[in-house]
Amino acid sequence: MNDFLAARSQMAISLGFHIIYSCIGMVMPMFMAVSHYKWIKTGDHVYKNITQAWSKGVAIFFATGAVSGTILSFELGLLWPKFMEHAGPIFGMPFSLEGVAFFVEAIALGFFLYGWNRFNKWFHWFTGVLVGVSGVVSGILVVSANSWMNSPSGFDYINGQYTNIDPIKAMFNSSWFSEALHMTLAAFMATGFAVAGIHALMIARKRNINFHTKAFKIAIVFGAIAAILQPFSGDISAKNAAKKQPAKLAAMESYFHTQPYSPLVVGGIPDTAAKRVKYGIEIPGLLSFLVNDNFKQPVNALDKIPVQNQPPIAVTHIAFEIMIAIGSVMMLIGILYFIALWKKRSWLNKRWFLNLFILSTPFGFIAVEAGWTVTEVGRQPWIIQGVMRTSEAVTPMPGIHYSFYLFTVVYFTLSVAVIFLLSRQIKMVPKLYNH
Amino acid sequence: MLYVVISFLFLAIVLYFLLGGADFGAGIIELFTSEDNKSRTRKTSYQAIGPVWEANHMWLVIAVVIMFVGFPVIYSDMCTYLHIPLLIMLLGITARGTAFAFRNYDAIKGKKTQNFYNRIFVYSSFVTPLFLGIIAGSAISRQIDLHATDFLSAYIYGWFNLFSVSVGLFTVALSGYLAAIYLIGEADDDKDVLRFIRKAKLMNILAVIFGGFVFITADLEKVRLAYFIFGNPVSLVAVITASISLVILWVLINKGKRKIIRVFAAYQVTMILLAVGYMHFPYFIMIKDGQNLSLLTLHAPTKTIDTLGWGLFIGSFIILPSLFYLYYSFQKKDEII
Ligand code: HDD
Ligand code: HEM
Ligand code: HEM
Numbered sequence: 145m146n147d148f149l150a151a152r153s154q155m156a157i158s159l160g161f162h163i164i165y166s167c168i169g170m171v172m173p174m175f176m177a178v179s180h181y182k183w184i185k186t187g188d189h190v191y192k193n194i195t196q197a198w199s200k201g202v203a204i205f206f207a208t209g210a211v212s213g214t215i216l217s218f219e220l221g222l223l224w225p226k227f228m229e230h231a232g233p234i235f236g237m238p239f240s241l242e243g244v245a246f247f248v249e250a251i252a253l254g255f256f257l258y259g260w261n262r263f264n265k266w267f268h269w270f271t272g273v274l275v276g277v278s279g280v281v282s283g284i285l286v287v288s289a290n291s292w293m294n295s296p297s298g299f300d301y302i303n304g305q306y307t308n309i310d311p312i313k314a315m316f317n318s319s320w321f322s323e324a325l326h327m328t329l330a331a332f333m334a335t336g337f338a339v340a341g342i343h344a345l346m347i348a349r350k351r352n353i354n355f356h357t358k359a360f361k362i363a364i365v366f367g368a369i370a371a372i373l374q375p376f377s378g379d380i381s382a383k384n385a386a387k388k389q390p391a392k393l394a395a396m397e398s399y400f401h402t403q404p405y406s407p408l409v410v411g412g413i414p415d416t417a418a419k420r421v422k423y424g425i426e427i428p429g430l431l432s433f434l435v436n437d438n439f440k441q442p443v444n445a446l447d448k449i450p451v452q453n454q455p456p457i458a459v460t461h462i463a464f465e466i467m468i469a470i471g472s473v474m475m476l477i478g479i480l481y482f483i484a485l486w487k488k489r490s491w492l493n494k495r496w497f498l499n500l501f502i503l504s505t506p507f508g509f510i511a512v513e514a515g516w517t518v519t520e521v522g523r524q525p526w527i528i529q530g531v532m533r534t535s536e537a538v539t540p541m542p543g544i545h546y547s548f549y550l551f552t553v554v555y556f557t558l559s560v561a562v563i564f565l566l567s568r569q570i571k572m573v574p575k576l577y578n579h
Numbered sequence: 580m581l582y583v584v585i586s587f588l589f590l591a592i593v594l595y596f597l598l599g600g601a602d603f604g605a606g607i608i609e610l611f612t613s614e615d616n617k618s619r620t621r622k623t624s625y626q627a628i629g630p631v632w633e634a635n636h637m638w639l640v641i642a643v644v645i646m647f648v649g650f651p652v653i654y655s656d657m658c659t660y661l662h663i664p665l666l667i668m669l670l671g672i673t674a675r676g677t678a679f680a681f682r683n684y685d686a687i688k689g690k691k692t693q694n695f696y697n698r699i700f701v702y703s704s705f706v707t708p709l710f711l712g713i714i715a716g717s718a719i720s721r722q723i724d725l726h727a728t729d730f731l732s733a734y735i736y737g738w739f740n741l742f743s744v745s746v747g748l749f750t751v752a753l754s755g756y757l758a759a760i761y762l763i764g765e766a767d768d769d770k771d772v773l774r775f776i777r778k779a780k781l782m783n784i785l786a787v788i789f790g791g792f793v794f795i796t797a798d799l800e801k802v803r804l805a806y807f808i809f810g811n812p813v814s815l816v817a818v819i820t821a822s823i824s825l826v827i828l829w830v831l832i833n834k835g836k837r838k839i840i841r842v843f844a845a846y847q848v849t850m851i852l853l854a855v856g857y858m859h860f861p862y863f864i865m866i867k868d869g870q871n872l873s874l875l876t877l878h879a880p881t882k883t884i885d886t887l888g889w890g891l892f893i894g895s896f897i898i899l900p901s902l903f904y905l906y907y908s909f910q911k912k913d914e915i916i
Contacts, residue, residue, distance in 0.1 A: 200684050200686070203680060203683075203684050204680055204681070204684050206633065206680075207633075207676050207677055207679070207680030208676075208677055208680075210633055210636060210676060211672055211676040211677060212673070213640070214636070214639065214640060214643075214672055214673075215669050215672075215673060217640060217643045217644065217647075218643060218658065218665055218669055220647065221647060221654050221655055221657070221659075222658045222662055222665060225655035225656075225658050225659045226655065228647050228651055228654060228655050228658075229651045229652055229654075229655040230651070231651075232647040232648050232651035232655075233648060233880055236647060236648030236649075236651075236883065236887070237648070237883075237887070239644050239647070239648060240644050240645070240648055240887055240890045240891065240894075241890055241894070243637070243640055243641045243644045243894070244890070244894035244897065244898065246637055246640060247634065247637045247641070247894070247897075247898045247902075248897060248898065250633035250634040250636070251898070251901050251902055251905050253633060254631055254633060254634055254905050254909075255905060255908070258909065259908075262908070263908070309882055309883055310882060311882065311883050311886045311887075312886060539658075539662065540659065541659060541662050541733075542730065543730075550666075550670075554670065554673065558673075558677060561677070561681065565681060565684065565686070568685060568686045568687050569684075569686045571687075572686035572687065
């Protein structure tokens with residue numbers, strides 16, 4: 145493995161790992177706040193137990209999120225020093241504000257986790273809400289840094305020099321809103337369905353049914369609402385990509401030849417040599433419609449983009465398909481849940497209904513990883529779209545593949561450890577929270 | 580604004596040394612505690628650092644962010660030439676943070692698993708400040724060579740030298756010392772108080788010994804440390820008042836004052852950092868051919884520095900009071916509000 149590939153892989157695995165923890169870190173505090181609120185309002189002890197059980201999980205995730213995030217903030221420099229040298233002053237603003245948000249989050253978490261029976265109950269509740277709010281804010285900020293890499297702005301690039309830097313303009317680059325919205329919804333979907341799935345499994349196994357039913361409901365309401373909204377936000381993202389990163393859009397769709405009534409290809413495996421998609425279903429005009437709001441106007445395809453500026457097509461396309469497929473399924477499940485809630489109460493306890501949620505436990509996170517693969521791989525060969533190539537940014541230090549192996553082992557071990565600890569938490573629910 | 584940003588950078592570094600250092604120190608103290616007493620030490624340090632360690636850790640993140648936004652060239656050179664010690668430090672931080680969380684939040688407190696977490700916790704508590712110190716030492720050691728052509732001189736000798744390692748050991752001893760002083764005030768019974776006082780003495784002696792090493796190796800490696808410290812009045816005053824406060828601290832301990840001594844310990848460490856920081860200012864990293872990396876010339880464009888400065892300034896109005904309130908609330912043992 146050469147150093148460049150190793151650096152890219154190490155970055156990918158670090159972020160792929162961190163994103164899971166940060167999604168949970170942003171969303172779980174919201175769930176906890178709801179159940180905490182219900183406890184304070186109704187005095188029903190089950191809600192207190194749910195809050196406390198969840199907060200143990202959050203503490204584990206938070207610690208892993210914090211350390212993996214710290215690794216990342218160094219990794220940007222360890223792996224991409226030339227990128228940071230130029231980009232740091234431009235896209236650094238969200239990172240510094242993110243630092244403030246993390247701080248608030250860490251302080252609030254200290255109050256929340258260790259504050260049971262110490263503080264006024266509303267103050268204690270509020271610190272929990274603050275953990276969630278600052279988590280979402282930091283997620284939005286860091287995504288705005290990433291969206292700057294996709295649609296750089298706030299500086300002039302003249303003869304290899306970065307001048308007229310305006311960090312605020314860079315922060316509010318033209319992709320930040322679509323990415324931030326999509327990411328936040330994704331975090332709610334992924335965490336909501338994962339948590340709901342675990343509780344559904346427990347209900348199916350007839351363990352502490354009352355506890356798990358209440359927990360399930362809180363998680364799935366968030367998850368389902370986000371799932372129903374997500375495709376709309378995805379459409380905004382795609383339109384934006386078409387404008388800012390036509391190469392990415394064309395790779396996502398595996399769309400090789402520019403033509404009017406541009407077709408949308410569903411499924412299939414791109415054959416880059418023959419420049420066509422095998423086994424896919426073409427729907428003429430749909431891509432034109434999605435991008436331009438009319439069926440005729442052609443969308444630019446890969447043939448308009450020089451080969452050396454094209455991203456890896458197969459990876460981008462397949463990752464995109466996975467995301468869309470999962471997104472559609474999750475939206476349907478979300479709608480089904482509301483039908484059950486409002487019209488068909490009896491479904492809620494049916495085995496098939498629970499199985500649906502058990503099955504979809506990992507879906508959201510798979511879609512999150514796939515979506516980021518689209519964003520990041522689809523931006524290649526650029527690290528800053530149109531300005532700096534990834535290969536120009538990489539560290540001169542040789543031997544990066546060793547650190548890649550090392551980090552792979554570390555992240556793998558941590559994941560196993562976290563799963564192990566969570567399963568022990570769940571196993572202990574009947575003992576710890578049965579009063 | 581540049582000076583505001585630099586002040587925040589130093590503030591973040593000093594606070595990370597003091598607060599984060601004390602957290603690591605708790606693990607170091609545990610490492611040097613006999614088997615019988617380990618669980619008591621653990622309990623005290625858990626009460627003390629449980630609620631605050633995430634927040635303490637944030638100072639490092641703030642320092643890094645200031646570096647890459649405000650001083651990107653220095654950050655990227657540091658990340659390139661000190662890649663390896665930074666990597667080890669990161670692994671240490673990861674191992675320590677997760678082991679600490681795992682041992683407290685494992686729902687089943689099995690003996691074997693707990694032992695395993697404890698072991699990771701104490702060893703990584705030792706390794707992390709060691710490498711933090713090595714990195715700090717390398718920054719002033721003049722061993723980093725930006726024109727090196729072979730792997731060893733570019734990526735190894737810059738930090739793997741006697742001086743940097745001595746600074747690393749010195750940092751370990753200081754962390755342990757800070758933690759012991761802190762824990763004296765947290766212990767619930769007299770026996771523990773005496774135990775922590777003994778630990779503080781031990782760490783104090785170690786710090787003096789390793790401090791001596793730092794000066795000797797500085798001489799060997801031709802780092803003009805003594806000249807710098809004793810050659811300018813600010814550093815000299817810092818070092819002298821730090822030494823005086825050490826004497827006061829021991830007098831106070833013997834009088835049974837258990838909380839106020841923290842102020843003196845923090846003062847000493849701050850003064851050491853100030854002395855070193857001041858004598859090198861405006862240089863952040865001193866490199867081999869004397870073309871040192873200066874905070875005053877290698878900063879980001881003015882507009883970025885201004886925004887960063889305002890961001891930090893406003894942010895600190897949110898952070899500092901709430902942080903203070905966090906420490907305050909968990910100092911008082913009973914219910915407040
Ligand atoms: C639960 C996760 C999830 C689900 C179900 C979806 N997405 Fe997504 N998608 C993400 C999670 C995600 C993500 C991981 O959050 C990304 C990566 C970067 C970003 O902002 O969001 C993303 C990126 C992303 C991009 C690339 C944006 C860019 O790089 O500029 C597009 C075009 C879409 N999505 C479109 C969609 C559509 C049309 C969906 C319809 C169902 C969809 N996504 C479902
Ligand atoms: C957490 C979700 C993210 C995931 C899963 C992710 C995934 C990836 C992947 C797969 C790559 C490798 C692409 C390739 O080389 O083909 C990559 C590269 C990279 N990502 Fe991300 N990314 C995420 C978010 C971010 C964010 C928020 C930033 C910065 C603000 C970022 C910065 C980078 C950088 C600097 C590289 C290396 C250069 C490059 O390949 O363009 N990523 N990431
Ligand atoms: C899409 C990508 C990302 C998202 C959505 C995200 C979001 C978050 C969130 C919500 C947290 C809070 C921790 C938790 O609750 O578990 C967190 C932690 C952290 N993240 Fe990320 N992050 C992303 C990528 C990055 C990148 C690229 C960096 C570094 C440059 C980074 C640096 C950090 C740091 C330092 C922490 C620890 C802060 C703490 O202790 O709270 N993150 N991230």
